[in-house]
Amino acid sequence: RKEVEQDPGPFNVPEGATVAFNCTYSNSASQSFFWYRQDCRKEPKLLMSVYSSGNEDGRFTAQLNRASQYISLLIRDSKLSDSATYLCVVDASGGSYIPTFGRGTSLIVHP
Amino acid sequence: DTEVTQTPKHLVMGMTNKKSLKCEQHMGHRAMYWYKQKAKKPPELMFVYSYEKLSINESVPSRFSPECPNSSLLNLHLHALQPEDSALYLCASSLLPGGVDQPQHFGDGTRLSIL
Numbered sequence: 001r002k003e004v005e006q007d008p009g010p011f012n013v014p015e016g017a018t019v020a021f022n023c024t025y026s027n028s029a030s031q032s033f034f035w036y037r038q039d040c041r042k043e044p045k046l047l048m049s050v051y052s053s054g055n056e057d058g059r060f061t062a063q064l065n066r067a068s069q070y071i072s073l074l075i076r077d078s079k080l081s082d083s084a085t086y087l088c089v090v091d092a093s094g095g096s097y098i099p100t101f102g103r104g105t106s107l108i109v110h111p
Numbered sequence: 112d113t114e115v116t117q118t119p120k121h122l123v124m125g126m127t128n129k130k131s132l133k134c135e136q137h138m139g140h141r142a143m144y145w146y147k148q149k150a151k152k153p154p155e156l157m158f159v160y161s162y163e164k165l166s167i168n169e170s171v172p173s174r175f176s177p178e179c180p181n182s183s184l185l186n187l188h189l190h191a192l193q194p195e196d197s198a199l200y201l202c203a204s205s206l207l208p209g210g211v212d213q214p215q216h217f218g219d220g221t222r223l224s225i226l
Contacts, residue, residue: 034214043201043217044154051212087153089215098167099144099215101153 003027004090006102013109017078021105023088024070032091033071035062037084038104044087047073078109114138117202117218125226126192132221134185134202142208143185144215145177146201154201160185161208192225199223 005024013019025033033050048055050062050071061074071088085104115136124130134143141162146154159167160179174196176188185202199222203215 032212041199043219045217046214049212049214098159098169099156101155103153 004088004100004102006088006105008103008105010106010108013078013107015078015080015109015111017109018074018076019078019107020072020074021086021088021107022070022072023090023102024068025090026069027090028066028069030091032089032099033062033064034089035060035071035073036087036089036101038087039084047086075107078107080109080111083107083109115202115204115216115218117200117221119221120219121222121224123224123226124189124192126194128192129188129190131189132187132200132202132223134187134218135183136204136216137183138204138206138216139182140204140206140216141182142205142213143179144203144205145175145185145187146203147196148199148201148220158187159208166208189223192223194225197223197225 003026011019035047036044037047038044048057048062050064052064054063059076063072085106087104088102089099118133143160145157148154156169157171158177163179174191178186199220201220202218205213205215207213
C-alpha cells in the first residue's frame, strides 16, 4: 500500500464549478499536511497547510479527517487559472519528518 | 520569484562528466532538501539536511553526493550519471526540520539531461 495516495484525474470542470480532491495517508502518526500546486514544468508552490480544525483561504478550503486518514481540498468558483496539478504532502514518517508527496491530481478548468 | 535559488537552470552532461548543482536560501531556514522529479511523477525525496547535517538519505546511489557547506547553501555533486538520471532536480527549504506546520519552499529546479 502506498503511503500517500491521490486520484490522478484529470478532473475536467467548467469555470465556476466546485471541485474537491482527497488524499489518503497510511501512517496514523502523521503530523504535517500540506497542499501544493504545480504548474507544468514549474516547481511546486505551497497552496495551504492543513490544520486539524480545517482552514480556508478565499475560494480554497482544506480539511483533515484523522479518523479516516485523509485530507481534502475544496475549490469553489473555479477559474481557468486554477488548472494545474495539486499535490498533497504528508509527513509519512509520523514524527522524524520525511515529507512524502502524493502523485498529484490534475485539474483542468475549461470555459 | 522564488526565495530559494537554484543554479544552473539547465544542465546537459555526459555520463563521464562531473558537475554540481547549487541551491541557496537566505530565509534562515535550517532544513534543506533535494528532490528528483521525472515527468508526470511527483517529486521523490533524495536527501534531507537538518542544521547542516545529513539526516536522511533515501537510498540514493553514490553517484549523487550532497554537501551543505553552511546554513544557506546546499550542493549536489554529480559524477558518472546514467541516462535515467535525467530529471528535474528540486531544492527546498523549511524553517525547521520535523516541525509541525513547517512547509517547504521550493526553488524552480535544475533540468538535467544526461547524454
